[in-house]
Amino acid sequence: MDFTLKIWRQENAKAKGRFETYNITGISADCSFLEMLDILNQQLIDKIEKPICFDHDCREGICGACSLYINGHPHGPDTGVTTCQLHMRKFKDGDTIIIEPWRAKPFPVIKDLVVDRSAFDQIIEAGGFVSVNTGGVPDANAIPVPRVDAETAMDAAACIGCGACVATCKNASAMLFVAAKVSQFALLPQGKIEAKERAINMVAKMDELGFGNCTNTGACEAECPKNISISHIARLNREYLTANIS
Amino acid sequence: MTQLNARIPEGPLAEKWNNYKASQKLVNPANKRKLDIIVVGTGLAGASAAASLGELGFNVKAFCYQDSPRRAHSIAAQGGINAAKNYPNDGDSVYRLYYDTIKGGDYRAREANVYRLAEVSGSIIDQCVAQGVPFAREYGGLLDNRSFGGAQVSRTFYARGQTGQQLLLGAYSAMMRQVKLGRVKLYPRTEMLDVVLIDGKARGIITRNLVTGKIERHFGHAVVIATGGYGRAFFLSTNAMGSNSSAVWQIYKKGAYFANPAFVQIHPTCIPVHGDYQSKLTLMSESLRNDGRIWVPKKKEDVEALRSGRIKPGDIAEDDRDYYLERRYPAFGNLVPRDVASRAAKERCDAGYGVGSGLAVYLDFKEAIGRLGKHVIEERYGNLFQMYEKIVDDNPYETPMMIYPAIHYCMGGIWVDYELMTNIPGLFSIGECNFSDHGANRLGASALMQGLADGYFVLPYTIQNYLAGEILTPRIPVTQPEFEESENSVRERLNKLMQIGGKQSADQLHRKFGLHLWETVGMARNRKELEKAVKDFSALREEFWADLRVTGMVDEFNPELEKASRVADFIEIGELMARDALQREESCGGHFREEYQTEEGEAKRDDNDFMFVGAWEYAGQGKEPILHKESLIYENIKVQSRNYKI
Amino acid sequence: MSNFLTSSIGKKLIMSLAGLFLVTFLLVHLGINLSLIIADSREPFNKAAHFMGTNVIVKALEFVLFGGFLLHMIYGVVLQLQNWFARPTRYKKENYSQTSFFSKFMIHTAVIITVFLVIHLFDFYLKAKFFGDVPLVVYDGKDYHDLGILVIEKFKLGWVVVFYIACFLLLAFHLLHGFQSAFQSLGINHKTYTPLIKAIGVIYTIAVTAGFIFIPVYVYFWM
Structure with a gap:
């Protein structure tokens, strides 16, 4: 599967952020959303660019670390799951996916998609x-x-x-x-x-x-x-x- | 090689802990205020310790790498927590819990520690209930118990499939209460990078603020390490992505002994690997084995047909299915302990009978659904089935689940004495990151018990015995040369990591190393492979330090740098694991040496030569570590071979 | 208690109580209005209007009513401002969750209803009360303001009818969320009664809206 990703990038809490567009190809439908971002990050590192920061830890939907506001939904379009449990089969090939950090005054952005x-x-x-x-x-x-x-x-x-x-x-x-x-x-x-x-x-x-x-x-x-x-x-x-x- | 002294109190087993408490030194309230304790890690052990120590009146500093202490990986424990309450009146007792734990640990755990664990287990449940943990209850309003991991009694308390979460939130809440009262100061998103020793005693730590990259110094009259296991060394494991053993490795390098590193637990019921982009495996609760039957096809042609998708598992006739656990272990069947179940799955897959990618076996609920009805299965395992379906996109009510073993827990860890103190005075280790209670194999629902026992009911006593001697020690300023030195070495190491300028990311190197570790120090080990592994890991270590690429900068939020630093430690731990596995020429619990098995392929223990704890001392970079032994003496239990056949 | 009234939940409590009070007021108002078209003459309507305008108790209640409106509006604005401040940076792709549609537009509907209310007050209430340029009519030898004729004249104008109907549809949107929401704010949520409350809310909204809309339509076409 191929996707166009529009991802919020922000250097640090004080910096001004912006959306960056990334294209990613050849993603398996069985791949989880965060694994897809892992693959993207590896590609960025290969190009000596800074990978996208996002919070994650247990990757089984219980620690509550992962966040991400995906296409207008926190934790993406699937119901009853966290972002780490979301799989790419929930998207259509060729989809454009907008990924934003949680937005709230008491949750300031630390970096990219990571909030406090x-x-x-x-x-x-x-x-x-x-x-x-x-x-x-x-x-x-x-x-x-x-x-x-x-x-x-x-x-x-x-x-x-x-x-x-x-x-x-x-x-x-x-x-x-x-x-x-x-x-x-x-x-x-x-x-x-x-x-x-x-x-x-x-x-x-x-x-x-x-x-x-x-x-x-x-x-x-x-x-x-x-x-x-x-x-x-x-x-x-x-x-x-x-x-x-x- | 020296014999280690665990300083176990005198007296009969059942009275040791009481005797200890009666004669230990205590710190009076006025002096507690003057003493600082550093607790690293906020899982069950760390959070419960920080809360309890705060309640006693000590000044506690609690550190965790997560953005909140509530996210520590204890939260992922599903099944339950054991306690010898005997509420169901089915014959449980402190002795029986102790007995089961020692036997389950294949006679490689320390008797006195395990008995104490069983003794305080009941208080843990009382404590958690008082904190408002919503355990499962019967209609009469009393607590429900279930049998877990093949135990003969029902002693497992649970909160749906989220027991770890609920217990952790209980401990976290208790700790947050102390934060409010000013007795615990919290340092989230902070990673410990070194321990500071002054005159041979632990006096503080060096940390990195993960948001700003700032290196900080912290003083404590005592330092408690509660950072969990090193299972993430394998790259693929059920541990959290951030779980790491860097704190453990730093204290090892400063002189703390590392015991039984080869003892790792491989959990039999995990969702199989489905792609090479994967970095994390998901555990399915062991409770599934209560009703699920594990099988693979008997015929190779069926295996082929299944793998190519020509037939479905349901198409295979009952007679053509090999319920290998029931076949090999008629008495325990699908409920054999984790190590046995895991090895049996590997045996079948190695013999070419694995399904799916070849590294999977079936866990089938068809019979149970037929016997109990779908609604009962749904009631019992509904959320697990749902979780499976979300991940695999297959309905386990209709198609059998596919499972495969994965690294789950580390029995090995920092060597501690009866007081949970390492061989470095003032340095304590609690929870999964010490080695003490599970021997060579941990029983289900015992990890939560141990973490909370250490944090609530053991350390708050034993640490006072040490601190009573420290009341005259004033707070040491962090400008002391020892802090300076330690901070400099930390900075140097981080800068080195940043400056390698190689081609491979930390994850790439970690994956390469971890998979090799899994192949050589995984479910089955042998001399030839292990000897090669020791060399390979050392070569991998060199490759790491020559070809690592870390993007970003040292003084900013930089997960790549965090990973790199952790992977550097994992590779070194891997080498120590291989050495320990090599040294232990027997098969016991999670440690299976192919040379030491019976004709039927069962583990062969060697109690004459290996009934000891193998504790390794760091000897310096590039030097072989030194092995110390602590003999294990069993006075209250007959040592026998584990038999799950009859 | 002082913190209570400035707390988020306290403010919501006031919103909901004021809102429910206005909900009951709407019923009274509708009843009076309907009397205009149900009866053959404007007498019952004008008498009712007179009663509402002169009775001491009603006059006292009038203050309560204005208080209710003001509280509901002021607190609504304060809450909304705070809510906006709580998210200084907005999402590129806004919330898509499949929840109560109307709940997302309470402030928008409220603003339009307020505009309507102001016009409405100028048209009738203030006219009758202060400006006095309302024609008089005599019933039983007593003078009454003929507010009825005022209403009928208004509703003979097509654009007024359209505007009026549009405003009441927006009020319906407001009520569809507001009615049941008020109970939730008061802490009333029950697995049996909440669906009942929601159903009553919908029935009430439809009935009240239909009632208010029916009047101008009737006047325009049939009177």
């Missing part, structure tokens, strides 16, 4: 934990948890922190990310104790970092590689409202 997502760590730092020290905790079976709650908590906890929700949201809102964490803990007895402070602190941090406001467009849910539902955003809204009222 440490804002997510700061949000977790603000309250995405249960305050227990190591040791001195009760037996794991001391507090039964209804299976359905545990399962719903797990649905939320599946978040890989990739930032696709922010990238796709027309408002660059981080609500789905924050909701996934708040919701996970709100559903479990272990997390309920601090539910109030958690919701308030995490939302305050999210706002402070300059993420946009949720307008319930549902784009995050549609593009989330882990299919996290916006029902968790509703739960976050509830948690936040009750935390402020009570």
